[in-house]
Amino acid sequence: MGNWKGKPRYDLKSFAPPLNVSRSAVEEFYKCPRCFWLHFIEGWAHVSTPGYPINTGIDGMAKAEFDIVRKLGLRHRLMPDNKWRASNHADIDDWRNTWKGVRALFAKGNIELHGAVDDIWVQGNGKLVVVDYKATCSQSGKYTKEWLFETRPYITRQMAIYKAILKEMGEDVAMSGIILYYNGESRKSSFDGVMNFSSHVIKVDPAKGDMSHPDRGVERANNAWVKKITDEIWDCVNLTAPPAAASDCEYCDRLAVIPAKYP
Numbered sequence: 001m002g003n004w005k006g007k008p009r010y011d012l013k014s015f016a017p018p019l020n021v022s023r024s025a026v027e028e029f030y031k032c033p034r035c036f037w038l039h040f041i042e043g044w045a046h047v048s049t050p051g052y053p054i055n056t057g058i059d060g061m062a063k064a065e066f067d068i069v070r071k072l073g074l075r076h077r078l079m080p081d082n083k084w085r086a087s088n089h090a091d092i093d094d095w096r097n098t099w100k101g102v103r104a105l106f107a108k109g110n111i112e113l114h115g116a117v118d119d120i121w122v123q124g125n126g127k128l129v130v131v132d133y134k135a136t137c138s139q140s141g142k143y144t145k146e147w148l149f150e151t152r153p154y155i156t157r158q159m160a161i162y163k164a165i166l167k168e169m170g171e172d173v174a175m176s177g178i179i180l181y182y183n184g185e186s187r188k189s190s191f192d193g194v195m196n197f198s199s200h201v202i203k204v205d206p207a208k209g210d211m212s213h214p215d216r217g218v219e220r221a222n223n224a225w226v227k228k229i230t231d232e233i234w235d236c237v238n239l240t241a242p243p244a245a246a247s248d249c250e251y252c253d254r255l256a257v258i259p260a261k262y263p
C-alpha cells in the first residue's frame with residue numbers, strides 16, 4: 001500500500017478540541033466533502049501530486065528580497081504607494097512559518113483553522129495586508145482581479161481564509177490583499193540557464209468576486225463564508241458515513257468507469 005493511507009485525523013471517542021484544519025484542507029473540503037471525510041476519518045489522503053520546487057524557490061527568493069526592505073524600513077518598488085511597508089509585527093516570523101502560521105478558532109471552538117502567509121505588508125493607515133507570492137510561466141495571463149476571479153478562484157478563497165483568521169486574532173486587516181505574480185519569460189531565442197521574470201501586483205478584495213461551484217452554487221469569499229464553511233466541516237467530520245462525492249471529480253469518475261469496463 002502506498003503512502004496515501006495515513007492516520008485518521010478525527011475520532012469522536014478520543015477527540016479533544018480543537019481539530020486542526022489547514023487552509024489547504026478547507027480547499028479539499030470545498031472541492032469535495034467526501035474526499036475530506038475519507039481523509040480526516042479514515043486517513044485516506046487524496047491522490048498525490050508532484051511538488052513545485054521551482055515555485056517554492058521563487059517564493060523563498062521573494063521573501064528574502066522583501067526581508068531586506070523590512071529590515072531597512074523602506075518601501076519596496078512594487079508596493080502601491082510611498083506609505084506602505086513590509087510588516088515588522090512581533091509575530092511576523094511565526095506567521096510565515098509553516099509549522100506555526102496564523103491560527104484562530106472557528107465552529108464554536110471545535111476547529112482551529114491555520115495556514116502560513118507568504119508576507120504581511122502595512123498600509124499607511126496601519127491596516128495589515130495579506131500578501132501571497134505566485135510564480136507561473138504563461139503567455140496568457142492578464143494579471144487583473146477579474147482574471148484572478150475567473151481563472152484562479154482558489155487564490156481568492158485562500159486570501160479570504162487568511163484575512164478571516166487574522167481578524168479573529170484581533171488584527172486590523174485591510175479589505176484587499178495583494179497577489180504578487182512572477183511570470184517567467186519563456187519566449188527567448190536561447191535559455192542559457194537564465195529565466196527572467198516580470199512582476200505583477202494584483203490588489204484584490206476576495207469578497208468582491210463570485211465563486212461558482214457545481215454543488216454549492218455561487219458564493220462570495222468573505223468572513224461569513226469562512227465561518228460557514230468551518231461550521232460545515234465540523235458537521236462533516238461528525239457524520240457516521242461519508243457524504244456524497246463532488247459531481248465533477250475526474251478521479252471518482254475514472255474509478256467508476258475503468259473497473260466497470262475492465263473488471
Ligand code: SF4
Pocket residue numbers: 031032033034035046245246249250251252
Ligand atoms: S469525487 Fe471521489 S476522488 Fe474526487 S474528490 Fe471526491 S471522493 Fe475524492
